[in-house]
Amino acid sequence: MTIARAAGRLISRSEIVERACSWLRDSVPYSQTKFHQNEHGIYRADCSGFVSMAWGLPGKPEDRHGGSDTPGLVVVSSLIAADELKAGDVIIRGEGGNETRHVVIFAAWAEEPGRYWAYEQAGGHRTRLRSVTYPYETGAESYAPRRYVSVLEP
Template sequence: MPYSRSACHANQHGDFRTDCSGYVSMVWGLRHSYATATLDQVSHPIARADLRPGDALNRPGEHVALFVGWSDAARTKPLVREQAGPNGSPTIERVWTAAYAGTYTPIRYDHIVEGGVAEPAGPALHQIRNADGTWTPFAAVEGFSAPAKGQKVSMAGAADGSAHLVISSF
């Protein structure tokens, strides 16, 4: 969706603004858009060293981006995916400098399942970031259609440089 601070995108999963926090809300599988200042209602701060794909870097009241991985061996320059504007701009993936990233708080969605995989009971979506940096569209995972109580987000990197993102309902 092209960036806009006023437009919304509605689909079968919810209604989302097409700005940075709407993008993170949609990827995290929330039912509506949270703002950068209210993402703390569904997330918690984590140590920078604990960042994993699917977490986010947030500056409340200003901007948020989805963490994809580290671009350097020192783990100082995050690769992020973000809706950054100006109006009409597509979602982009880019590397932030360590200094810029340091002005953001690392956060993790509250409903991540730690230490294993839970069997989803509701709709599940799958998206792949290809090794060349392009993303496939979200696609439904067959067999998951029960009503949802909440959302779980999982993202895993592969040796070929691709990443798989799964959003499932429980």
């Protein structure tokens, strides 16, 4: 079992959502090799870069832009139960290769049972907010809800 450790400054849930919405506003195209720059910094335009930006994580190493990779997001988060999910938490698949790892930011439970709203940066799409079947559409058994260890709780 990996013990989570803080990697960035303390951040509120409302700031995480605000930061995620900045890429939704910018309609950022997905890329594992390109970067997006806005008022929150320069981050890789893939799913883990998106979450790194939303969580306010520094680049790895810190003098490099881009944020953390998906396994790195697991290291700075703690496993939680599905009924504990709050805006700014993630649902993540941290193992596997670049084609199988993925992470989305939880926004809220949807009215339709078994579904939730997620901010997502995924291949073939621009940043979007969409309804997703819990825990995720494909490879569901490999996804888990997690909470960033530096999130401020009220």
